[in-house]
């Protein structure tokens with residue numbers, strides 16, 4: 477079953493063509509990477525999927541629904557961690573999420589939090605930047621969402637935390653669902669990706685099943701990325 481179907485999606489901000497003719501499908505059970513350098517249009521695409529901005533052209537369906545309130549219920553978006561109030565304890569942030577999202581799974585949240593070595597009694601203001609990133613990720617991954625979209629989940633965290641985050645993504649993943657992740661840290665993320673789309677100046681330059689790309693080119697995804705974007 478297709479979780480996401482995007483056909484000829486384009487986005488123009490005034491004169492700037494941020495996305496052009498994006499065709500991207502995500503099947504159930506897949507973790508898909510949207511890879512590209514700064515300004516290539518990754519966040520714009522995720523914001524369209526999350527229903528935060530509208531595409532200028534094209535069609536998108538998520539589990540057969542057009543984007544709107546019906547898709548917000550089934551799409552989990554990794555938000556900026558600043559949405560949390562400083563005085564809140566992690567346990568209170570959990571309660572807010574649990575009240576707000578029908579699909580929030582408290583047991584899954586506890587498990588992921590534990591895995592990331594965070595304590596429910598800690599207050600948001602006591603958390604370092606990296607710990608806030610982990611908390612935001614735990615809140616997002618704890619939803620039993622059909623599609624989870626993660627914008628640069630490895631940014632701003634140290635190598636040990638990156639490992640924990642990758643572990644948490646896999647731990648919380650249910651094969652009925654799908655995940656779309658953006659990153660420019662290809663080396664770190666490539667191990668968990670089933671498929672990859674390389675975005676260059678708003679267009680898909682290259683895409684495929686990661687295993688096939690590696691076999692055909694006899695290169696790691698990171699090497700392919702460098703070839704596409706540096707040469």
Ligand SMILES: Nc1ncnc2c1ncn2[C@@H]1O[C@H](COP(=O)(O)OP(=O)(O)OP(=O)(O)O)[C@@H](O)[C@H]1O
Nearest residue numbers: 489490492494512513514515516517518519520521
């Ligand atoms: N609100 C906006 N108004 C005008 N232009 C915008 C707006 N948001 C993004 N852009 C432009 O659209 C292009 C794509 O931006 P986007 O943030 O989607 O890229 P990105 O790949 O996510 O970059 P990064 O890796 O730096 O987050 C850039 O040229 C950016 O300047």
